Amino acid sequence: MPYIKEERKETISVEGDWDIGGSTTWKDSTLLQGYAQGLKEKRIIGSLCPGCGKVIVPPRNICGRCHRKMDEKVVVSDIGTVTCFVISAPFAKGKMQVLGMDPVETGLVGEGERVISVYVKLDGADSNIDTELIGAKPEEVYVGMRVKAVWAKERQGKLSDLEAVEPLRD
Amino acid sequence: MAGRVAIVGYAQSHHQHDIQMTREDMVFEVAKGALRNAGISREDVDTVITASTDFLDGRTISNLYTSMAVGAYLKDESKVEEDGAFAAYYALMRILSGVHDIALVEAHTQGSVVNPHLVSSYTLDPLFERQYGFLNDISAAALQARMYMNKYGVSEEQVAMVAVKNLMNAADNLNAHRKMPDVTVEEVLNSKLYYDPIRELTMSPVSDGACAIVLASEEKAKEITDIPVWIEGVGSCQDGYLRDRSLYKLDSLQKAAQDAYGMAGVSNPFAQIDVFEVSEKYAHEELMIYEALGLCREGKGKTLIEKGMTGKDGEIPVNPSGGALGADPICATGLIRVVEAAKQIRGEANGYQIPAYRALAHGQFGICAQKNVVFILGSE
Numbered sequence: 001m002p003y004i005k006e007e008r009k010e011t012i013s014v015e016g017d018w019d020i021g022g023s024t025t026w027k028d029s030t031l032l033q034g035y036a037q038g039l040k041e042k043r044i045i046g047s048l049c050p051g052c053g054k055v056i057v058p059p060r061n062i063c064g065r066c067h068r069k070m071d072e073k074v075v076v077s078d079i080g081t082v083t084c085f086v087i088s089a090p091f092a093k094g095k096m097q098v099l100g101m102d103p104v105e106t107g108l109v110g111e112g113e114r115v116i117s118v119y120v121k122l123d124g125a126d127s128n129i130d131t132e133l134i135g136a137k138p139e140e141v142y143v144g145m146r147v148k149a150v151w152a153k154e155r156q157g158k159l160s161d162l163e164a165v166e167p168l169r170d
Numbered sequence: 171m172a173g174r175v176a177i178v179g180y181a182q183s184h185h186q187h188d189i190q191m192t193r194e195d196m197v198f199e200v201a202k203g204a205l206r207n208a209g210i211s212r213e214d215v216d217t218v219i220t221a222s223t224d225f226l227d228g229r230t231i232s233n234l235y236t237s238m239a240v241g242a243y244l245k246d247e248s249k250v251e252e253d254g255a256f257a258a259y260y261a262l263m264r265i266l267s268g269v270h271d272i273a274l275v276e277a278h279t280q281g282s283v284v285n286p287h288l289v290s291s292y293t294l295d296p297l298f299e300r301q302y303g304f305l306n307d308i309s310a311a312a313l314q315a316r317m318y319m320n321k322y323g324v325s326e327e328q329v330a331m332v333a334v335k336n337l338m339n340a341a342d343n344l345n346a347h348r349k350m351p352d353v354t355v356e357e358v359l360n361s362k363l364y365y366d367p368i369r370e371l372t373m374s375p376v377s378d379g380a381c382a383i384v385l386a387s388e389e390k391a392k393e394i395t396d397i398p399v400w401i402e403g404v405g406s407c408q409d410g411y412l413r414d415r416s417l418y419k420l421d422s423l424q425k426a427a428q429d430a431y432g433m434a435g436v437s438n439p440f441a442q443i444d445v446f447e448v449s450e451k452y453a454h455e456e457l458m459i460y461e462a463l464g465l466c467r468e469g470k471g472k473t474l475i476e477k478g479m480t481g482k483d484g485e486i487p488v489n490p491s492g493g494a495l496g497a498d499p500i501c502a503t504g505l506i507r508v509v510e511a512a513k514q515i516r517g518e519a520n521g522y523q524i525p526a527y528r529a530l531a532h533g534q535f536g537i538c539a540q541k542n543v544v545f546i547l548g549s550e
């Protein structure tokens with residue numbers, strides 16, 4: 001939806017497009033492919049820096065700290081710890097668009113539901129992944145909460161194979 | 171200049187149409203390569219200046235993602251949204267400020283991932299030119315070529331001779347992309363027509379590539395290397411936008427060159443500069459560049475190319491590396507000219523070495539070379 005300024009006498013609004021009329025691509029090494037393929041087998045892959053020993057998930061091919069390539073891949077746990085969380089305002093129909101769709105209308109979230117976004121440091125990793133926490137009420141989440149991965153039933157080697165995390169109950 | 175600044179290290183990629191590397195790996199390789207060439211490590215670097223454009227990188231504020239690859243982690247860093255030669259100019263000023271001693275400059279483009287000529291139409295005025303839809307960088311260059319050729323009676327054959335010279339020169343350069351050792355004027359004139367008179371072989375190729383240099387203050391340069399390449403003079407100048415620009419000459423390049431000559435104490439560039447590396451995005455532009463650099467009178471660029479004076483064995487070799495016609499990884503192209511000029515002074519231009527004590531490097535950016543920067547490099 002174009003943002004139209006209140007009409008003024010001194011200026012006018014000229015509508016224009018900002019579509020580059022073609023597509024762009026990003027050359028990837030096999031990092032994304034390898035990571036997604038791992039998810040299909042419920043394995044979460046990170047890259048290990050030979051300099052500082054840090055493990056970055058999802059994998060990255062360069063360690064900026066050491067200015068070295070991180071060619072070695074390691075598998076980290078699908079269990080981890082919440083390091084930070086954000087709770088959304090209650091969702092309402094007609095109030096917002098996600099990827100061009102109304103999330104309430106499409107049934108992605110219920111009317112009045114609040115979504116919990118979490119930063120999770122998986123065991124064996126030195127970085128955080130951002131995902132959603134399900135199976136817990138907003139008032140139940142806390143920093144330090146132990147969580148585990150929720151896997152898609154039919155995994156296809158896509159990023160969406162790792163659906164969310166849920167509280168680790170024993 | 172208050173203190174002196176030298177180029178103490180450099181690296182560039184093997185420019186090609188479709189490099190099998192991620193953008194970050196490409197940046198990493200040249201940054202690491204330039205530091206290795208200078209014999210220093212990332213820890214020695216005070217400031218990092220990069221060059222690329224968000225449109226060509228396919229993301230906004232694109233340096234945020236390449237910062238770790240270039241080695242800017244927890245360092246002073248900035249980016250220019252244009253050619254890397256302007257990044258070098260910026261880095262030079264940062265050292266001259268006295269705040270920094272060593273600067274790493276990096277520039278890159280992967281032309282293969284997005285059509286750069288489509289992107290070019292977004293540099294146009296959104297109210298008029300963009301709505302008419304006639305202009306992009308190639309059609310604007312065609313207008314420039316025609317205005318120049320009509321005014322001075324320059325033939326398409328004379329323009330094609332520039333392409334022949336540079337494409338043959340590129341054949342000797344390991345890093346060049348479009349190498350044509352046996353190309354002829356006929357072949358150039360029969361290559362695919364885009365906008366008359368611009369043809370496939372009279373415009374630069376779309377290349378993937380990256381380039382990096384290390385700059386150091388005088389004191390540090392002398393510690394780091396025995397073969398510093400001193401920046402003796404520099405000039406940068408911005409022309410007006412289309413419409414009221416005289417497209418048949420490069421006024422801003424002329425001004426930039428005069429500033430650089432003044433600083434370097436050059437009064438007769440023809441006699442005092444041994445080799446020239448210039449950013450001719452189109453073959454006709456190289457003739458215009460000869461004139462703006464004061465190598466001949468206005469309109470006489472055609473005489474220099476016809477007499478072979480700018481060939482490798484000529485009196486004033488221009489683009490022995492093959493120039494932009496030999497490889498054009500857009501934002502890296504001008505910085506590559508700086509590296510090629512520095513290679514000539516260090517005696518490292520294997521296969522196309524010109525005996526050189528002083529060299530000129532030129533970078534440009536914008537429709538019809540709107541903006542220009544000139545470096546005079548020397549060995550002493």
Ligand SMILES: [Zn+2]
Nearest residue numbers: 049052063066
């Ligand atoms: Zn590291």
